[in-house]
Amino acid sequence: MAIDPSKFHPINVADTCSVWNVLSSARLHMAAKEAKCEFCITAFVRYECLVKPRKAPTAADIELRERLLREQARGGFQPHSCGIGDLQAIRVLESRKKLGKGELSSIAFAMKIGQAVLTDDQKARRLAESSGHLLTQTTPHLHSWLIFTGHLTDVDHTLVVSQHKAMEGSLEPHLQRAYELALQCRFNATRPVGQKSNVHLT
Incomplete structure (x- = not known):
């Protein structure tokens, strides 16, 4: 996906991988906040990030989860529940691509509220764009x-x-x-x- 460095939509629905990628660098995250960027997540992404059991979590995984919890305590990466309409949209998307509920719910919720979806998954980006959602962005962008x-x-x-x-x-x-x-x-x-x-x- 071609990117335009001069443009970036500030309000983003982040999927699981992009949550970790943004939080992986404290400097990147701080700069994004200074630039007035906002990130939210769906309940499915929150489950994948904080609740879903890990067989053998690494030190990095534990640190990233702690960073997410601290940021949520400050008001960032707030989770949003999916309604019946969102779940129906997820089922439609799911029939087209084999993606996790985190990616699918992020796309569906971003489409619903008319904001950008932030994903570093190529399949998710292609699905969002083919579904007519032009506000699809990445952490490198x-x-x-x-x-x-x-x-x-x-x-x-x-x-x-x-x-x-x-x-x-x-x-x-x-x-x-x-x-x-x-x-x-x-x-x-x-x-x-x-x-x-x-x-x-x-």
């Missing part, structure tokens, strides 16, 4: 926008990646690509009209 708008610096980018990896995150190449896109977009926005760009990204 958030990172790219925060770089572009100056809420994160070059030094912060390195810190975000380091913190994300420390929490067993797997988005490093995507965060790096998002960073490079933000730099290119910012360069293109500030160079004089007619001047050719020497920036080439593979």
Whole structure:
């Protein structure tokens, strides 16, 4: 999915993987809050994050759950119950793609309230877009926008990646690509009209 680093919808319904990815970096999460981004979750995602039993939870998993609990105590990542209409929408979506209830409920709820769905699952993104929901975003997109708008610096980018990896995150190449896109977009926005760009990204 192509992203535009200059644009990001601030209100997001986050699925399980994106909750962990946002919280994996304290710097990324703080910058998002400073930029007035808001994240909520569905009851299904809350179950997957905090209630669903783990056979052998890692130190990173335990730390991320503690971060989520602390953030919810501050008013972030508030869970929302799904009504009958939401559940019907989930069943319709479920018949089209084999995805978990967390991803499906996030898409359905985001469509219902007209806000963005934040997901780092490729199948979930494709399903949301094919269902006509154009407000589909990712954690790397958030990172790219925060770089572009100056809420994160070059030094912060390195810190975000380091913190994300420390929490067993797997988005490093995507965060790096998002960073490079933000730099290119910012360069293109500030160079004089007619001047050719020497920036080439593979």
